[in-house]
Amino acid sequence: MATPLTASRLLKALRDEGLVVHEVRSWRTHNRNSKGPWAPVHGVMIHHTATEGTDSSVDLCYDGRSDLPGPLCHGVIDKKGEVHLVGNGRANHAGLGDGDVLRAVINEDAELPADNDADTDGNRHFYGFECINLGDDKDPWPEVQQTAIEKVSAAICRAHGWNEHSVIGHKEWQPGKVDPLGFGMDDLRGRIKQRLAKAAEGAPETDGAEPEGGAEPEGSAETGDGAETGGAEADGPEPTSSESGSEYASYEPFPGGDFFRPGASSPLITAMGERLVAEGCDHYRVGPGPEWTEADRASYAAWQHKLGFRGEDADGIPGQVSWERLQVPNA
Known part of the structure; x- marks a missing residue:
């Protein structure tokens, strides 16, 4: 069980892992928390965008669609291996998935069960990263992009004290999903394990300019306590805190x-x-x-x-x- 990283801590963790990170618009307060809870977090979920082009893909993941409001993830990993942060809080990326898979992630089991149910709200529990790729099993995955996926996953695992088994693909979570298509998740987890065995690389060198973002504004602390804003809706039926069969139904809802x-x-x-x-x-x-x-x-x-x-x-x-x-x- 873990409290989500604040915007500043997430940014620092990614940069400390050696990643080039871009802050997109008002990402620090961009979320769908008003549609459901965000926390506790248990892992990182990897997707492909099924799009091409960095700017258009980032805009889509920030804004969402008419039928699926943004943010559609927390960050977008482009073909150059750079990360574009688009959301902080609940994001509309995971949807309803298999509760058995969530329990395996929590336990950091080496083997995941089959994702044959859609009974658990994944937007509550997973950081989500969209990787720019057409998802047709033909569009290549540049090595620099794969390394960035590895670094992003390792950065968040390192920040929370998780191991490589806290990282899954969307296809391992929600029945019928195929993303990310084009590389193996077991191979990715193996690379993450090797990376976590070493110290973080440290922030990449810049041209002397101050990195975008900086310290989190005092009083903002993500969405601001008591604000009726935040996180992404589920990709499907809207989950509720009293959902039948949920292991989290025993918690008291916010009384106001x-x-x-x-x-x-x-x-x-x-x-x-x-x-x-x-x-x-x-x-x-x-x-x-x-x-x-x-x-x-x-x-x-x-x-x-x-x-x-x-x-x-x-x-x-x-x-x-x-x-x-x-x-x-x-x-």
Whole structure:
């Protein structure tokens, strides 16, 4: 189980792995989180675009289509081996896939089960990278592009402490998908394993110009806590937090910021406090208990700071993004 990397940490991880990275428009706050949760993250999913041309492919992955809103991934890997970041948060790339595959990824199993079900929301749990290729099994995969796919995967695995078995192809997740077509995922995972056995290469040299992006703006911390924005919709039926058979249905949905006010009393507040204590965000002298207190607010503010939120986004009043990441069990 892992909290997603902030935009700045993702950018740093990719550049530290020796990649040339381009920041596309407002990628740091571009997501579909309002359509479903983003977290916990468990792995990296690789796709091909079925398109050609860098600019048009990047624009498509940023904007999406009328029937499938963008972002369609977190980053696009072009034929030159350069990465174009287009989203940060929930992205519309994985769709519904096989829960058995997700469990194998979580366990970092060497062998994946067959993807014969579409019962689990993959947009919640996977970083997604689209690689520019027609996907006709004829369009070549330049070595520099394959190396970039390897580096991107290794960078994220390194940042989370995962191994190569946390990287899968779309074709290994969702029944009927064939991407990425043209190279083997087992071969890719073997290369990722070799790369993770060594230290990261370090950021590539530039012409002296400051890299695009830089530090994440204070107070922005991805989408901003409490903002009703974010991540990509599923490629198919819209999943819900109470979806039948989901292993995540035992978590409390976000009750709204107005729920947490002086005088409020609920077992939900006790459950929240117990999770905050478990996360090391403990400002309680007594409790936690069912009544909303200043100790609850201070403890929750510590949780928001731990996630990277600042300013008004770390005022101690739960917002949807931080609440979903806290994963409060049903009370």
